[in-house]
Amino acid sequence: MGALEHLLDFEGWERTQAENLFETARMMEAVLDRPMKKVPALKGFTVATVFFEPSTRTRISFELAARRMSADVVSFSGAGSSLSKGESFKDTLLTLQAMAIDAYVIRSPVAGMAHQATNWLQGAVVNAGDGRRAHPTQALLDAYTLLSDLETLDGKKIAIVGDIANSRVARSNAELLPLLGAEVWAAGPAGLLPENLPGARLTTDLDSALDGADAVMVLRLQRERMGEGVLPSLREYIANYQVTKKRLDKTKPEAPLLHPGPMNRDVEIEGTLADGPKSRVEKQVRVGEAVRMAVLYHLLVGRAA
Amino acid sequence: MSLLIKNALLVDGSGELGKTDVLVAGGRIVSLSGGNAESVIDADGLYLAPALFDPHVHLRTPGQETKEGLASGLAAAARGGFGTVVAMPNTDPVVQEPEQVRALLNEAYDLSGARLLCSAALTVDQEGGRLTAASLLASAGAVLLTDDGRTNENSGVLARGLVYAAAAGLTVAVHAEDTGMRGNGVMNDGALAAVLGLAGNPPEAESARIARDLEILRYSLRKTRSLGHQPRLYVQHVSTARSAELIAAARADGLPVFGEVTPHHLTLTEESWRSFDPRFKVAPPLRTRDDVEKLIAALERGELSSIGSDHAPHTAAEKDRDLESSPFGIPGLEVAFPLLYTELVLKRGLPLSILLERMTSGPREALGLTPSRLAPGEPADLMLFDPHGSRTVDSSSFVSKARYSPWEGRELAGWPLLTLVGGKEVWRDPIVA
Numbered sequence A: 001m002g003a004l005e006h007l008l009d010f011e012g013w014e015r016t017q018a019e020n021l022f023e024t025a026r027m028m029e030a031v032l033d034r035p036m037k038k039v040p041a042l043k044g045f046t047v048a049t050v051f052f053e054p055s056t057r058t059r060i061s062f063e064l065a066a067r068r069m070s071a072d073v074v075s076f077s078g079a080g081s082s083l084s085k086g087e088s089f090k091d092t093l094l095t096l097q098a099m100a101i102d103a104y105v106i107r108s109p110v111a112g113m114a115h116q117a118t119n120w121l122q123g124a125v126v127n128a129g130d131g132r133r134a135h136p137t138q139a140l141l142d143a144y145t146l147l148s149d150l151e152t153l154d155g156k157k158i159a160i161v162g163d164i165a166n167s168r169v170a171r172s173n174a175e176l177l178p179l180l181g182a183e184v185w186a187a188g189p190a191g192l193l194p195e196n197l198p199g200a201r202l203t204t205d206l207d208s209a210l211d212g213a214d215a216v217m218v219l220r221l222q223r224e225r226m227g228e229g230v231l232p233s234l235r236e237y238i239a240n241y242q243v244t245k246k247r248l249d250k251t252k253p254e255a256p257l258l259h260p261g262p263m264n265r266d267v268e269i270e271g272t273l274a275d276g277p278k279s280r281v282e283k284q285v286r287v288g289e290a291v292r293m294a295v296l297y298h299l300l301v302g303r304a305a
Numbered sequence B: 001m002s003l004l005i006k007n008a009l010l011v012d013g014s015g016e017l018g019k020t021d022v023l024v025a026g027g028r029i030v031s032l033s034g035g036n037a038e039s040v041i042d043a044d045g046l047y048l049a050p051a052l053f054d055p056h057v058h059l060r061t062p063g064q065e066t067k068e069g070l071a072s073g074l075a076a077a078a079r080g081g082f083g084t085v086v087a088m089p090n091t092d093p094v095v096q097e098p099e100q101v102r103a104l105l106n107e108a109y110d111l112s113g114a115r116l117l118c119s120a121a122l123t124v125d126q127e128g129g130r131l132t133a134a135s136l137l138a139s140a141g142a143v144l145l146t147d148d149g150r151t152n153e154n155s156g157v158l159a160r161g162l163v164y165a166a167a168a169g170l171t172v173a174v175h176a177e178d179t180g181m182r183g184n185g186v187m188n189d190g191a192l193a194a195v196l197g198l199a200g201n202p203p204e205a206e207s208a209r210i211a212r213d214l215e216i217l218r219y220s221l222r223k224t225r226s227l228g229h230q231p232r233l234y235v236q237h238v239s240t241a242r243s244a245e246l247i248a249a250a251r252a253d254g255l256p257v258f259g260e261v262t263p264h265h266l267t268l269t270e271e272s273w274r275s276f277d278p279r280f281k282v283a284p285p286l287r288t289r290d291d292v293e294k295l296i297a298a299l300e301r302g303e304l305s306s307i308g309s310d311h312a313p314h315t316a317a318e319k320d321r322d323l324e325s326s327p328f329g330i331p332g333l334e335v336a337f338p339l340l341y342t343e344l345v346l347k348r349g350l351p352l353s354i355l356l357e358r359m360t361s362g363p364r365e366a367l368g369l370t371p372s373r374l375a376p377g378e379p380a381d382l383m384l385f386d387p388h389g390s391r392t393v394d395s396s397s398f399v400s401k402a403r404y405s406p407w408e409g410r411e412l413a414g415w416p417l418l419t420l421v422g423g424k425e426v427w428r429d430p431i432v433a
Helices: A015-033 A057-068 A087-095 A115-122 A138-150 A168-179 A206-210 A234-241 A271-275 A281-304 B070-079 B098-107 B134-139 B155-167 B192-197 B203-226 B241-252 B261-265 B268-276 B289-302 B337-347 B351-356 B361-366
Strands: A046-051 A072-077 A103-108 A124-130 A157-161 A183-187 A200-201 A213-217 B002-012 B015-025 B028-031 B037-044 B047-050 B051-057 B081-089 B115-120 B142-146 B171-174 B233-235 B257-263 B382-386 B417-422 B423-428
Touching: A015 A057, A015 A138, A015 A168, A015 A281, A046 A057, A046 A087, A057 A072, A057 A103, A057 A138, A057 A281, A072 A087, A087 A103, A087 A115, A103 A115, A103 A281, A115 A124, A124 A138, A124 A281, A138 A168, A138 A213, A138 A281, A157 A168, A157 A206, A168 A183, A168 A200, A183 A206, A200 A206, B002 B351, B002 B382, B015 B351, B047 B203, B047 B351, B051 B070, B051 B361, B070 B081, B070 B098, B070 B417, B070 B423, B081 B382, B081 B417, B098 B115, B098 B134, B115 B257, B134 B142, B134 B155, B155 B171, B155 B203, B192 B268, B203 B233, B203 B241, B241 B257, B241 B289, B257 B289, B257 B361, B261 B289, B261 B337, B289 B351, B337 B351, B337 B382, B337 B417, B351 B361
Parallel strands: A046 A072, A046 A103, A103 A124, A157 A183, A157 A213, A183 A200, B002 B037, B002 B047, B051 B081, B081 B115, B115 B142, B142 B171, B171 B233, B233 B257
Antiparallel strands: B002 B015, B015 B028, B047 B382, B382 B417, B417 B423
């Protein structure tokens, strides 16, 4: 297994790769518990966050992760930039490349963008979400969160609920979690399920997905991604797929509840559940930083070595 | 100026005609049994065939000359062994008035390269609303009416368009895709699109539209029967097994429908998308291995009777964008013949005469033109190719302005070495003595 060159998705990944990353993430988590939350690990490296699609939490998480390790950080975001003057994604990236960047954290509304970027750029590329294709650091932090509750994912049933077809989070989790031994169920309305999702069992029956589940992951209902007629009625969605306290009776009693955010309270999830004892929403955000530190560390230090 | 092509293996759509010496003079084939000429080419070991006919190219003129021009496009065609190409009208402005057709034909007349034939829009600005003047366009020299690039959403307009086109002796070509089903699909819809997270364009969007268009053709046949006119429907770039099946059944039923297939739909599959490379982005999209197999079978049986390159050049910068904003289209003129000769004739045993028929007389028949044959008296539109010499596709050497190719690096045989149009040399590979 060679050093990690880019993080685009989990194609070709082995279980040990994820486990090594989690081991580093645990050390990084310890750094974040210190009063002085900074190490010199990436001193001299420059990380660019390049967001062609609006996002706040993911960008901040990556930027903090890089700064905690003493990297220099520059950030580019699409709105109000040269992109609005007609510059292509490629030219934007090439301009940044001329500024001697070591790693690019790229978020794009179009699938395949991070992959294309590796053809154009010298540095390491981290996919921070490309269209509805992949969001690997989200899946890594989800798995890391699950592991802290469940200790192992071997034989565990994980239910993912919501707009599966349009979700890069669902796609990446369906790649990663089975690699760690989990059995993934994906539940949603017929029009929001993809034709297939390797690694996951698809169902329109939420109760069967929740039945005996060891953990539940609720997806944001991405109304902005939906074309006309894809989701006929929000009322119908809520009636059939909203994750409620009552529906969670079907799962294992201690099953943790995850949500990648941002949340539409009382749409995909009963509002009060998000603040309840089963919710891991804050934990996900907190460990997300440590996981992203580990990713940048593996990419940059592994590459320089 | 007379020319003797010695020792060539003659082949056309009717079959292989043996090794002989061909005498060309006055722009025509004079004899297939030798004679005296001012110049001589020794074509020992090479095939001599009618120059190819491409019914579907985008030369981007007028208005989009950064993508392609008449000079570069017609030269690229000549290099690819094509003697004649039909330019699509989806330019800026759209070609839809007789004066525009005349101007294009005049401009091309002085250029060295393949012959230019023009198509014109079926509806004003290709918007599918008001019909253009079929008879005036035909008089100006247009050979085909089409809203290619756009889809004919209004069935009634297409139905009347076929009736008027038939009265003018013109074929109507359709880009058959149901836009509602296609949505914003960039690749073939299916399991792979789901995995790659890319918007899918379903195969049924194409077959559903073809099924509709065949019913519209029946209507136009009924409307023109008593007039003695012959409507002809030409279905461009058929890409799915089901579409080919529909066309085969309609032809068996006697309908005047002609199906076209492109070099890319015959040789590439959706699997190419795993590389997220926009060079593979084309409409209709690359389909599955099963579709490719059935398209080849339909081509061999003649159910799909025409090969069109759908040469659709864009600038390299436009093409090398993200997968949503990169424009649809593959440039194919300079590789179409060696590609299909290698992949279909050499690797799969398709008879060479069938490939040639589909690249000459097949598309000509669809436009109501006479077949291309190697016989005394026929125009000396000829192509000489090397069945053995293998070369790698190198798009940096293209004369088309679109210097990229989804077949980059493929090792191919069958490269055209000489192309004659009306006896005039429009392409000669330096290796031909």
